[in-house]
Amino acid sequence: MTFIINDKRYMLSSYIHAGTATYPHLSKHPTLPLVYQQQQDSKQIPILSGGGSGHEPAHIGFVGQGMLTGAIFGPIFTPPHAADILEAIRFLDKGNGIFIIIKNFEADVKQFRTAIEQARKEGHHIKYVISHDDISIEPNTHFQIRGKGLAGTILLHKILGYFAQQGATLDELETIGLELATRIATIGFATKSATLPNAALPLFELENHAISYGIGIHGEEGYRTVAFQSSELLANEIVNKLKLHFHWRNKDDFVLLVNNLGTTTDLEMGIFLHDILQLLDIEGINPLFIKSGKYMTSLDMSGISVTLCQLDDNRWLEALQAKTDAFAW
Amino acid sequence: MSSIITKKKISRSFKALLETESFDKISIVDIMEKASIRRQTFYNHFLDKYQLIDWIFQNDLKEQITDNLDFISGKQLLKELFLYFEHHRYFYRQLFEMKGQNNFTSYFVEYCQIVVIKIIKEYSQRYMTPDFYTFHLNYHAHALADIFKLYVKHATDMPNLDFLIAEIAQDITLGDK
Numbered sequence: 001m002t003f004i005i006n007d008k009r010y011m012l013s014s015y016i017h018a019g020t021a022t023y024p025h026l027s028k029h030p031t032l033p034l035v036y037q038q039q040q041d042s043k044q045i046p047i048l049s050g051g052g053s054g055h056e057p058a059h060i061g062f063v064g065q066g067m068l069t070g071a072i073f074g075p076i077f078t079p080p081h082a083a084d085i086l087e088a089i090r091f092l093d094k095g096n097g098i099f100i101i102i103k104n105f106e107a108d109v110k111q112f113r114t115a116i117e118q119a120r121k122e123g124h125h126i127k128y129v130i131s132h133d134d135i136s137i138e139p140n141t142h143f144q145i146r147g148k149g150l151a152g153t154i155l156l157h158k159i160l161g162y163f164a165q166q167g168a169t170l171d172e173l174e175t176i177g178l179e180l181a182t183r184i185a186t187i188g189f190a191t192k193s194a195t196l197p198n199a200a201l202p203l204f205e206l207e208n209h210a211i212s213y214g215i216g217i218h219g220e221e222g223y224r225t226v227a228f229q230s231s232e233l234l235a236n237e238i239v240n241k242l243k244l245h246f247h248w249r250n251k252d253d254f255v256l257l258v259n260n261l262g263t264t265t266d267l268e269m270g271i272f273l274h275d276i277l278q279l280l281d282i283e284g285i286n287p288l289f290i291k292s293g294k295y296m297t298s299l300d301m302s303g304i305s306v307t308l309c310q311l312d313d314n315r316w317l318e319a320l321q322a323k324t325d326a327f328a329w
Numbered sequence: 330m331s332s333i334i335t336k337k338k339i340s341r342s343f344k345a346l347l348e349t350e351s352f353d354k355i356s357i358v359d360i361m362e363k364a365s366i367r368r369q370t371f372y373n374h375f376l377d378k379y380q381l382i383d384w385i386f387q388n389d390l391k392e393q394i395t396d397n398l399d400f401i402s403g404k405q406l407l408k409e410l411f412l413y414f415e416h417h418r419y420f421y422r423q424l425f426e427m428k429g430q431n432n433f434t435s436y437f438v439e440y441c442q443i444v445v446i447k448i449i450k451e452y453s454q455r456y457m458t459p460d461f462y463t464f465h466l467n468y469h470a471h472a473l474a475d476i477f478k479l480y481v482k483h484a485t486d487m488p489n490l491d492f493l494i495a496e497i498a499q500d501i502t503l504g505d506k
Contacts, residue, residue: 142451143402214400223399232334240392241400244409278334282341 003197019060023327034088035060036070045164046092049101052077058296061328067161077218079108085115097125097170101156103149104132127170129177133184135245136214151259151296152184152307162319185245188305190215194298217298235275238306250284253311258292261303289320336374338364340385348419390440403448411487421481442470453498469497
């Protein structure tokens, strides 16, 4: 595979520069791999998120009015360093405190927690939520649910971003975030593994025309590999696993986010979404809000993840429908 | 091409009709009208309503059991099965009562055997001779199949899953795994 690149050291800064040039509401911090909104009401609680790169447009594409205040990047599939996160907190907190959204990966949580502890010692008021929407299982752990942070994290960005814009306090954001995080579930499949830039081999082996169900976004293996037959059979398995998680009842209210994991074509996305919608309809579920596109990718992986969020609170829907200038929403 | 989504749409309307009508009184016309699909489509997927009910049973068991074997524990699988039968009680009450027409029971016992094998594999530490293992599998598969049928028929409470697992795993000191 050919990866379009120059010197690997400047990969991330090139990407960020291109992003801020294309979207003038975004700026890059002079020294940190941090993208932030240029004009945000200083009375509003800022929201920071971030993680390793390789998941673009996450999280730069979700920085904007009504979503994130800033996004901090680390190297490919590696979280930002605690020292950088700490610096980002100092930079974004204008005195009202700061809210942070972290994806549940051990390494990410460790770096963010270290930074948060240090920042708190310096007097910053910080609350955070850890997204854990992954309902796939970790193989060989007696069916333990993996609980990592996947594309469902973007719903936290949007809903919490809206409430922050509406003037929510840090405590209110925490309350909403903690409840919302338990209502989001994501599971997906891959038709092709991701390959690290210029690596000789992909992150996992998958034969041509084979599907791996329940993969992660860093090459984490799935729970089953099958030969591809049809889009509707893929959709059926995914809907069944989501049903197992939610135990939904006829007419329950849901939001649906179908995420392109990297290099699936738009045509395939549409075919698959159509199947998902029909299967949900058979279950008596008609999502009140639907998003489909690239939100949380895994480099050049081909595959799709499906996120459902059970709407316990009507204001969440209002938050999702509200305008934002974040370019990837 | 046969479509699982179309089959499921037809199945949904058939299951809904079975909640108020008996199997004998339901026609293909009724089923397809309720599904808002033209009648001919039925015959592209099924020969008759007997084949439809067979398909529902087989597909439901595949989705509930086979497709979950590598995804949830034996205990959770048992729980999900009870919840599933509870949710579709009307349908299965009629299905289990239809004898002679189809070979449901032996088919169902085969699926219960898969569940028993999984539970033994996950929860039993006891050595069983091959002969005893075969007997043990059969014994518990039949027992489980009948427990499910009684559960559907009499709307009893869900049995204590730990007890069922301990019985199947032959380990009465088993804790909550």
